[in-house]
Structure formats: C-alpha cells, structure tokens
Amino acid sequence: MTDLTMSSCGMPPLSLDPARPLSHFEFWPGEAFYAPIALYALWLGFRYGFRSSTCANPTIEAGGLVGESKSAVLSLATGDACDWIAPWTSIVRGTGDSATEADRAEAALRAANLPYPVVAKPDLGCRGMGVRPIASRDELLAYLDSFPHGQRLVLQTLIDWEPEASVLWARGPNDLQGRILSLTLKYFPRVTGDGMRTLRQLIEADPRAGKVAHLYLARHAARLDEVIAAGEQVRLVFSGSHSKGAIFRNGKHFATEALARRLDAIANDVPGLHVARFDVRCASIAQLAMGEGFRIVEINGVGGEAIHVWDSRTRLLTAWRDLCAQTRTSYVIGAANRARGAKPLSWSRLYFLWRRHLRLKTAFPTTA
Known part of the structure; x- marks a missing residue:
C-alpha cells in the first residue's frame, strides 16, 4: 500500500x-x-x-x-x-527599451487576467534556463533588460x-x-541561519549544497556576506x-x-x-x-x-x-x-x- x-x-x-x-x-x-x-x-x-x-x-x-x-x-x-x-500568456521581446517592452508584457498579462506574481521563462528554454519569479514591474523590467531581442517569453501565473x-x-x-x-x-534546498555564519558559510558547510556550491553562490551573490539570523531559512533555488x-x-x-x-x-x-x-x-x-x-x-x-x-x-x-x-x-x-x-x-x-x-x-x- x-x-x-x-x-x-x-x-x-x-x-x-x-x-x-x-x-x-x-x-x-x-x-x-x-x-x-x-x-x-x-x-x-x-x-x-x-x-x-x-x-x-x-x-x-x-x-x-x-x-x-x-x-x-x-x-x-x-x-x-x-x-x-x-494560466499563461506569451510575448516576443521586441527591440524597444525595457520600459516599452514591460508595457507590452503588462498589457498581455491584463488581457489574460494574470496579476503578479508570475513566472517568466524563455519559450525555447529547457532544464530551468532563465526561469524566474516576477512579483513586480521592477522585476519584470530587470528580466526584460537581460532577455534577448526577438525571442518569445512565457509569463505564467505563480502556483503558490x-x-x-x-x-x-x-x-x-x-x-x-x-x-x-x-x-x-x-x-x-534551504539553509538555516544560526546568527553567526554568513550565507556563503552556510552553503559551503551544507553536506550536499557545499559539494555543488557553484550552483548557488552566483544566484545569491548579493547576500553571500550577510549573517543569516538564527532560525531564518534561505531557499537556495526557485527553479x-x-x-x-x-x-x-x-x-x-x-x-x-x-x-x-x-x-x-x-x-x-x-x-x-x-x-x-x-x-x-x-x-x-x-x-x-x-x-x-x-x-x-x-x-x-x-x-x-x-x-x-x-x-x-x-x-x-x-x-x-x-x-x-x-x-x-x-x-x-x-x-x-x-x-x-x-x-x-x-x-x-x-x-x-x-x-x-x-x-x-x-x-x-x-x-x-
């Protein structure tokens, strides 16, 4: 059974x-x-x-x-x-600036009745390439800024x-x-803070994450030197x-x-x-x-x-x-x-x- x-x-x-x-x-x-x-x-x-x-x-x-x-x-x-x-929608990332493309993307979201947060991902991606949660226009702008022109992206509701x-x-x-x-x-995978070690130290000390630390360090570059509060959990990957x-x-x-x-x-x-x-x-x-x-x-x-x-x-x-x-x-x-x-x-x-x-x-x- x-x-x-x-x-x-x-x-x-x-x-x-x-x-x-x-x-x-x-x-x-x-x-x-x-x-x-x-x-x-x-x-x-x-x-x-x-x-x-x-x-x-x-x-x-x-x-x-x-x-x-x-x-x-x-x-x-x-x-x-x-x-x-x-629910999902998609657009082709045009040649306009990020603000113009974000306007187009948000219009597509409204037409599909998709509020934030959503998940953005390349239409032609595989193995988690380019997958990111998008919770605001600022995050959408940052995503579009690094997305190749002429390529389609999918915007899908974030299943919580x-x-x-x-x-x-x-x-x-x-x-x-x-x-x-x-x-x-x-x-x-997650690491749990102890109020003494930085995020980098927690990742490197983890029995599994420490063996493939390169998968996580770049992703959390902005927080690597931050001491994580005791009991706080940091999720290492979204995709x-x-x-x-x-x-x-x-x-x-x-x-x-x-x-x-x-x-x-x-x-x-x-x-x-x-x-x-x-x-x-x-x-x-x-x-x-x-x-x-x-x-x-x-x-x-x-x-x-x-x-x-x-x-x-x-x-x-x-x-x-x-x-x-x-x-x-x-x-x-x-x-x-x-x-x-x-x-x-x-x-x-x-x-x-x-x-x-x-x-x-x-x-x-x-x-x-």
Whole structure:
C-alpha cells in the first residue's frame, strides 16, 4: 500500500545520507553520461527508422525532442485540459527599451487576467534556463533588460504550492490507456541561519549544497556576506531543475492508477500527444497520487527525460537502463505513428533546432 505520510508542506520528508549526498555520476559531463543512451538510440534508429522518435508526438515539432516551443505545446490544449494548466500568456521581446517592452508584457498579462506574481521563462528554454519569479514591474523590467531581442517569453501565473513533481506518461496510438513511466519529486534546498555564519558559510558547510556550491553562490551573490539570523531559512533555488540545484527523489510509489487515468483524460484534449512529461505543482503529493489538486506548468515531449535517474540513490546502470527504456518507448510509438502517416522531421531541421538550442543556452537571464 502506498505510504502517503507527508511533511507539513505536503511532501514526503526528505532524507539525505551525509556520507553520500550526491551520486558519483550526478554532475558528470553530458557527453560521458549520455554516450550509452546515444549508442542505444542509434541502434533503435536502425531497427525502427531514423528520426522515428520525432513522430512520437506528431503535433509537436520534432516530437518535443529538441527546440520545441513551450507556448505552442500549451496552445494545443483544448476543453478540460485547459483547466489543469496554470494560466499563461506569451510575448516576443521586441527591440524597444525595457520600459516599452514591460508595457507590452503588462498589457498581455491584463488581457489574460494574470496579476503578479508570475513566472517568466524563455519559450525555447529547457532544464530551468532563465526561469524566474516576477512579483513586480521592477522585476519584470530587470528580466526584460537581460532577455534577448526577438525571442518569445512565457509569463505564467505563480502556483503558490510548494510540492512539485514531474510525471512521465506514454500511450501508444492504438492504446486506450497510457502508463506512467516515471514520477519524480522535486525538493528545493534551504539553509538555516544560526546568527553567526554568513550565507556563503552556510552553503559551503551544507553536506550536499557545499559539494555543488557553484550552483548557488552566483544566484545569491548579493547576500553571500550577510549573517543569516538564527532560525531564518534561505531557499537556495526557485527553479525545479536538477542542473540548477533542485534535489530529486524517485516517487514511483505515487504513480497510481488514478493519476494515470487523469493524465489520459488530459491528453485526450491535447491532440497528437503520446509521450509527455508533465511538470506539475500540487497542493500535496498525496492529492497528486489521487489525480487531484495539481496544475500543469509545462508539458514536455520526448525530450523530457525520466528525471528520477537524478535521485542520488540511483545506481548508474539503473539510470542507463531506465533512460534506454524511455528512448525505446519513444521510438516504438514514433514508428507506429509513422506507419499511420506521420512525417519525421528532416535532418536539416533537426540540425537547425539543435544549433539554435546551443546558441540560446547562454543568452537567457540567469535562473532564480
């Protein structure tokens, strides 16, 4: 039976092993970690057809493998699915000064009935790139000032719930019901002041944060030399991204039938969706497990990996196995859609999307 014991914030209590706060591969270079998965994908290409995974979600560019637009994916939602998605709007950052662009952004917010606070994020970002909470016009001005001209940004209502999770779901084109491949709980690390040490000292002394201090120090540069009052908690990261410093835990025991059927119903109102990772905020993980009390903040396609592999307790071979299984699912479903007439993305377009992704990685504002 699923254990739904929750802490006061609606999440299972987070336990960290001081002797092993990180797995040995958590922050490996991508080239090293993903090499076996890339080789397996190459073999799948021979078996199921190269670029077949780009057909897994025919209505999303490249199936969501790389370079897809967040707003374009969310715009696919119709009917009841819209009720489960956190309200949002988007604008293209024009060439005007920040004040002019802020006027345009606030007009878009008013038109969508979105008051502050909101979350700003690049339409083409991934892994938490450029994600920031925006609570005022001044913060919006600062964000727009560092946002590249000609690029679209998404402004989405800030869901004021602490629990956050990612649920990877898949359903073949001939299947009536889908299944949950992965469920990951996201924790946002904090340090607690003692009235004597600075924020920098607290971060560096933390068993986990101290080992990846570079993820937090620049983000809190303005407060690093401040002595944190006794009992005061400082949240080190806002974005629920592992690469930006969030802590992930495998939540597979919360992947219930009720949640799977809820995602089926939502996907029914998102045409062409067969492989998706739903990033959600929820009132509690217990409610999420019942298929209730959550809002979707993002829908990722086949590029949305099974991020439970970044749980520090996961073994390397298990991580590779699970990611290979996910990749195979994308190819199998993509091949089935291809047989039904879906057209794979051209090599030239894939190359363009990948190059654009690499170019924009360093162009967006810093992540909160």
